[in-house]
Amino acid sequence: MRVTFRDASEGDLPALVAMLADDDLGAGREDTSAPLNPAYLDAFLAIDRSPDQLIIVADTEAGIVGSYQLSFLPGLAYQGAWRGQIESVRVARPYRGQGYGSQMIEHALPLCRARGCKILQLSAHLDRTDAHRFYERIGFIRTHASFKLAL
């Protein structure tokens, strides 16, 4: 299927939340009840307002097959390099293993370059070993360990 990449709109939120929840790790932490938990709309609006945050959806004639969030982060390190950071890469269950994830990462590269980013970074849960192999196959190098603290 031919994929069109576009910025997410408010109307995509139920589909995006369903993708976040339809995941071994995400199932317990999302709220898929209807009407949608307003916290998702608040988050969407914060992303939509920021010039440094994007949610991109991969859309097809059959509907949304995937999405990812892209952040542009300024920093002093690496001689003041901007970085792109990808979070929440998801492919809808019926469409996994068909190359859409790879297409999404490839879609992010020119967006990052256009913003002057020198590095694209992402983290994947230690349990997502398929994702690790996927990122290494498309050229990422596993350089860091990532830590989280619940607040």
Place this chain on the structure above:
Amino acid sequence: MRVTFRDASEGDLPALVAMLADDDLGAGREDTSAPLNPAYLDAFLAIDRSPDQLIIVADTEAGIVGSYQLSFLPGLAYQGAWRGQIESVRVARPYRGQGYGSQMIEHALPLCRARGCKILQLSAHLDRTDAHRFYERIGFIRTHASFKLAL
């Protein structure tokens, strides 16, 4: 020494760049020549302009002993949770091993909570095993592998 935490100012840039460079991993990638490479000022101004980016310095009567960058990132996952993200945690060489790193992380926690963040996340190079132990000791959990692609 008593530490005061404050937002970095433009005048701190030479000290901040020197700390980034005085590091086994950072040495080869920073430019410490004077006058300062203007890319650092550009990056500082981008951070200074953004309501979601901070560089905090740990200042003492002897000068700056450390710094870190804190980013506030909106996202859909975890029911629309904001995240804090720490990058470029550095303690000046003469002051390492004296608890300043821990004080900096503790300083970040209320800033993140005040912005409604549910998670604080950071990545440390796989070679920085001392840093890994440090983060785990203060309560972080190693959950993710982190990947980078040079653009």
